[in-house]
Amino acid sequence: MSDPSRDDERHLVELAKRDPRQFGELYDRHFQQIYRFVYSRVREQTAAEDVTSEVFMKALKAIPRYQDTGRPFAAWLYQIAVNAIADRYRTLRPAQPLEDFHDLSVAGPALEDLAAHRDEVRRIWGLVEALPHQQRTALVLKFQEDMKIEDIAVAMGKSAGAVKLLIHRGVTRLREEASSLRPVE
Amino acid sequence: MNSYHDPELEDILQDDELRRVAAVLSSVRSPEPPLDDAFRTSLRRQLMQQAWAMSEGRNSWWRRAFAPPGLAWAGAAAGLVLIASVVVWGALQQPGGFQQVFVQSAIDGKSSVALQQPILVSFNQPMDHQTTQAAVQITPATNVTFAWDQNSRTLAVQPASGNLAPNTQYQVTIGPGAKTQAGQKLAAPQTITFVTQPPASPAPVPSPRPSPSNALGEKQLASLNGATTLSAQWSADSSSIYFVDGKGQLAVAPAKGGAITVITPDGASSPAISPAGDRLAYIRGGKIEVLTFAAGKTDEIKATPAATLVGWAKDKLVWAAADGIYTEAPNGQSQLAPLPSSGEVTVLSIAPDGVHAIYRQDQKLFVLDLSTAKSTQLGQAKAAFAGWSPGGAFLLYSTADAIVVADPQGVTQATLPAGEASWSTQDAILLGGDTELDQVRSDGTGFTRVANGTYHSPLWAPNGTSFGFVRGDTLLVAAAPTLPPEPTALDEAGGVVNNFMQARLKNQSGEAARLLDDSGKKAYAEGGLKLLVNGDPHFSRYYVLTQDLVATAPDTVRVVVRLVLTHGKLDVTSYEETLTLVRDAGTKQFLIDKATAGTHRNLGKGAEVVSVEVAGDAVKVTFDSDLDPGTVGGGLVILDSKGRQLDTTASYANRTVTLSGLDLKEGAQYRLVVLTTVRDILGHNVAAEYDLDLVGPAVKKHGNRRDAGTPAASPGPSPNAGAASGG
Numbered sequence: 001m002s003d004p005s006r007d008d009e010r011h012l013v014e015l016a017k018r019d020p021r022q023f024g025e026l027y028d029r030h031f032q033q034i035y036r037f038v039y040s041r042v043r044e045q046t047a048a049e050d051v052t053s054e055v056f057m058k059a060l061k062a063i064p065r066y067q068d069t070g071r072p073f074a075a076w077l078y079q080i081a082v083n084a085i086a087d088r089y090r091t092l093r094p095a096q097p098l099e100d101f102h103d104l105s106v107a108g109p110a111l112e113d114l115a116a117h118r119d120e121v122r123r124i125w126g127l128v129e130a131l132p133h134q135q136r137t138a139l140v141l142k143f144q145e146d147m148k149i150e151d152i153a154v155a156m157g158k159s160a161g162a163v164k165l166l167i168h169r170g171v172t173r174l175r176e177e178a179s180s181l182r183p184v185e
Numbered sequence: 186m187n188s189y190h191d192p193e194l195e196d197i198l199q200d201d202e203l204r205r206v207a208a209v210l211s212s213v214r215s216p217e218p219p220l221d222d223a224f225r226t227s228l229r230r231q232l233m234q235q236a237w238a239m240s241e242g243r244n245s246w247w248r249r250a251f252a253p254p255g256l257a258w259a260g261a262a263a264g265l266v267l268i269a270s271v272v273v274w275g276a277l278q279q280p281g282g283f284q285q286v287f288v289q290s291a292i293d294g295k296s297s298v299a300l301q302q303p304i305l306v307s308f309n310q311p312m313d314h315q316t317t318q319a320a321v322q323i324t325p326a327t328n329v330t331f332a333w334d335q336n337s338r339t340l341a342v343q344p345a346s347g348n349l350a351p352n353t354q355y356q357v358t359i360g361p362g363a364k365t366q367a368g369q370k371l372a373a374p375q376t377i378t379f380v381t382q383p384p385a386s387p388a389p390v391p392s393p394r395p396s397p398s399n400a401l402g403e404k405q406l407a408s409l410n411g412a413t414t415l416s417a418q419w420s421a422d423s424s425s426i427y428f429v430d431g432k433g434q435l436a437v438a439p440a441k442g443g444a445i446t447v448i449t450p451d452g453a454s455s456p457a458i459s460p461a462g463d464r465l466a467y468i469r470g471g472k473i474e475v476l477t478f479a480a481g482k483t484d485e486i487k488a489t490p491a492a493t494l495v496g497w498a499k500d501k502l503v504w505a506a507a508d509g510i511y512t513e514a515p516n517g518q519s520q521l522a523p524l525p526s527s528g529e530v531t532v533l534s535i536a537p538d539g540v541h542a543i544y545r546q547d548q549k550l551f552v553l554d555l556s557t558a559k560s561t562q563l564g565q566a567k568a569a570f571a572g573w574s575p576g577g578a579f580l581l582y583s584t585a586d587a588i589v590v591a592d593p594q595g596v597t598q599a600t601l602p603a604g605e606a607s608w609s610t611q612d613a614i615l616l617g618g619d620t621e622l623d624q625v626r627s628d629g630t631g632f633t634r635v636a637n638g639t640y641h642s643p644l645w646a647p648n649g650t651s652f653g654f655v656r657g658d659t660l661l662v663a664a665a666p667t668l669p670p671e672p673t674a675l676d677e678a679g680g681v682v683n684n685f686m687q688a689r690l691k692n693q694s695g696e697a698a699r700l701l702d703d704s705g706k707k708a709y710a711e712g713g714l715k716l717l718v719n720g721d722p723h724f725s726r727y728y729v730l731t732q733d734l735v736a737t738a739p740d741t742v743r744v745v746v747r748l749v750l751t752h753g754k755l756d757v758t759s760y761e762e763t764l765t766l767v768r769d770a771g772t773k774q775f776l777i778d779k780a781t782a783g784t785h786r787n788l789g790k791g792a793e794v795v796s797v798e799v800a801g802d803a804v805k806v807t808f809d810s811d812l813d814p815g816t817v818g819g820g821l822v823i824l825d826s827k828g829r830q831l832d833t834t835a836s837y838a839n840r841t842v843t844l845s846g847l848d849l850k851e852g853a854q855y856r857l858v859v860l861t862t863v864r865d866i867l868g869h870n871v872a873a874e875y876d877l878d879l880v881g882p883a884v885k886k887h888g889n890r891r892d893a894g895t896p897a898a899s900p901g902p903s904p905n906a907g908a909a910s911g912g
Contacts, residue, residue, distance in 0.1 A: 020235075020236040020239045021233065021236045021237060023232060023233075023236050024229060024232065024233055024236075027228075027229055027232055028229075031225060031228075031229075032217075035218065035220060035225075036217065036218055039218035039219075040218070045218070045219050045221070048218065049221070049224050049228075052228070053228050053231070056228060056232055057231070057232065057235065058619065058620075060232050060235055060236060060239075061235070061239070061586060061603065062620060062621070064239075065602075065621065065623070065634065067634065067637065069637065076620065079619065079620055079639075080619050080620055083619035083620070083639055084619070086657070121209055121212065124206065124209050124210060125210075128210075133657070133658075134657060139210060142194075143207065143210035143211045144210075146211075148193065149193045149194075157638040157639040157656060164194070164196075164197050165197075167194065167197065168197040168198075168203075171197075171198065171203050171206050171207055171210075172203065174206045174210075175200075175202050175203055175205075175206050178206070
């Protein structure tokens with residue numbers, strides 16, 4: 001059975017391929033998630049705006065040649081974003097403190113657990129920042145953006161197997177480096 | 186929290202500790218980041234401005250290529266709506282019993298009907314087979330067979346020859362003698378009219394589909410250790426790549442994979458292989474070092490001022506320094522050309538032939554002729570250098586949204602889609618980037634998607650079979666598929682004729698005149714030819730009868746195109762124009778140089794020629810009607826340029842007369858004559874003698890190959906680009 005929302009998105013993409021002036025609807029749909037992802041990586045508003053502009057401008061120029069591979073359109077935008085961020089990382093390191101971005105509030109746990117969890121989260125994500133670039137990107141797309149492995153593969157220009165390997169290595173390294181990890185129950 | 190479960194990760198997170206880490210990672214919520222609504226709105230506005238600019242420029246070549254299918258689908262959709270409307274309307278006319286017999290067909294009124302199909306005629310009531318079949322009249326004269334569906338409501342009228350005639354308007358009339366099974370007659374004759382498409386052209390070369398990246402045989406060669414740009418060169422035999430990584434290490438990686446050999450551990454830049462492939466020059470510590478492979482010896486050349494970039498002019502070193510371009514001299518070094526002394530000047534590249542160099546002065550890009558020391562600006566401010574043709578005779582630079590192919594005088598030769606470019610010895614230009622890898626010929630033709638994915642800094646191997654590229658922090662190598670064959674001169678000229686005729690059909694005289702050179706304009710202005718054919722009957726469609734390459738210096742193509750004039754829905758007259766197209770020496774584009782028109786022929790008065798194929802030993806002439814075979818022998822003759830009749834053997838099948846036993850000479854003039862003794866199956870003679878001038882077939886010639894080495898192998902047959910049906 002076809003997914004109506006995917007069909008609708010395919011229709012919008014086809015319209016935009018034939019007439020780029022129809023791209024506005026796709027922009028409206030995907031701006032927030034792309035901006036959020038970019039911000040999560042560069043953690044500075046002006047830089048996030050620059051990169052987000054670059055992503056959508058590149059997408060608009062390339063849309064006449066976009067080819068549906070069966071993955072969500074957003075995966076393609078993430079792919080452009082991943083590359084744009086990688087280019088920026090070569091010259092710009094994230095400057096803002098980690099806790100300014102990651103919302104450490106978690107619904108439900110008792111206060112003492114919450115405090116412990118905040119520490120763990122801060123520590124874990126601090127360790128994520130020290131991971132090799134591709135492991136870091138794979139973890140963010142999986143655990144923060146909640147993307148499917150196949151879509152992350154598209155976004156990163158890799159096979160699904162390679163993405164799983166990156167996640168496995170990243171999580172394994174985090175485990176090794178966060179020996180006192182204690183998740184909130 | 187430690188019971189993290191994700192089916193996608195089950196196989197890699199089997200350990201409790203790993204799942205606990207994943208649980209923590211997934212427990213973090215991403216809050217909405219600070220967002221300035223003005224930014225969101227402003228970006229949307231910028232995107233829409235860009236989108237409008239793109240839409241206005243959609244007549245560029247690669248977008249045009251995508252337009253016809255869209256129009257075809259729109260037409261098909263409109264047709265379906267129309268058919269559905271007729272069906273609904275028909276159904277509404279039959280309350281409580283059928284009042285009237287209606288006839289309809291999905292192809293009624295269509296202008297490009299496929300040849301290999303029966304003519305389906307539908308009725309709103311079950312019909313009596315015998316009286317209905319007897320009431321069918323079809324023009325042009327055609328032997329047909331009949332078949333019915335189970336409900337006796339749809340009649341299939343099938344030409345006995347198997348196919349419909351090409352380029353032909355058919356009228357199928359169901360006369361009043363047709364009865365329903367209830368005995369009711371048609372109130373009046375009802376006619377279905379349609380036009381068939383041109384004869385089948387040779388199958389076009391399929392455009393390669395984007396390959397999954399592994400289909401390109403991608404191999405990782407080396408880590409670039411943080412290098413932000415690729416500084417690399419292939420070995421002359423295409424077996425390995427010399428590259429400088431982010432730490433300044435110069436190394437060589439075998440293209441087939443394997444161990445990397447370090448040449449110098451740090452501080453290296455600008456590797457350059459000599460044209461003979463026997464030496465490698467690079468800069469280290471402000472000095473030029475030259476490694477001679479055979480001897481394994483490194484020589485050092487001290488350049489003053491210090492060298493910033495090194496290249497080769499044949500077997501001599503050429504290098505850039507702060508104040509000019511230098512080369513070796515018996516007493517040390519000599520300056521080939523000075524660089525500007527004002528502004529911030531950076532030399533970006535020395536041409537493969539060592540004749541030119543590219544430099545940036547502040548925001549502007551220049552090409553410097555090393556023999557005259559003259560500089561020419563390339564494009565506008567902020568243009569960026571993108572590469573050389575393999576021999577150095579052409580260069581590439583990028584603008585905000587395109588790659589420009591230019592000669593060293595800065596004259597634009599072609600414009601290509603944007604991307605990171607590399608030009609192969611096979612005249613294929615790779616265009617890499619974040620999301621895709623494309624390939625295009627240097628004249629802008631043959632654009633194909635090679636793969637989706639990230640392909641930065643593509644770099645062709647000299648043999649043109651593989652290329653290096655960068656993904657992330659890694660140097661990789663892959664093999665690219667070959668481009669489809671170049672369009673032939675006939676294809677290119679056919680495209681111009683098609684555009685010319687389409688413009689005339691749309692009454693766009695300016696657009697049509699743009700495809701005429703001065704002599705061609707004179708032919709239409711003073712030669713009695715009409716550029717716009719107005720009035721009644723009106724110009725409704727056209728098709729190409731023959732197209733021949735008649736000369737190659739410059740390329741000259743002669744095309745005979747038939748214009749059909751229509752009154753109401755019916756084709757009533759046709760005449761032919763003979764167009765001679767010559768390739769312009771400057772732009773390389775074909776323009777119409779000469780034009781003559783033939784006499785008008787009334788249609789519907791006997792068989793007409795609708796297609797002619799010329800081979801060296803035979804000429805195939807296809808008619809719109811089934812012929813009386815007994816009238817074919819002697820009814821068609823071939824004359825040479827002196828009016829002498831050539832000996833031929835005529836055979837006839839399926840509306841086509843084949844005149845064989847010929848030995849036509851390449852480029853020689855001949856004339857096909859169809860005499861009025863030829864009759865169709867209804868006994869109508871050809872209304873008036875028909876003459877068509879022919880040219881002995883020539884070897885098809887390829888178009889605009891630039892500075893790309895050995896020409897490609899001969900291509901397959903070309904598609905019949907000009908044989909489009911108009912209207």
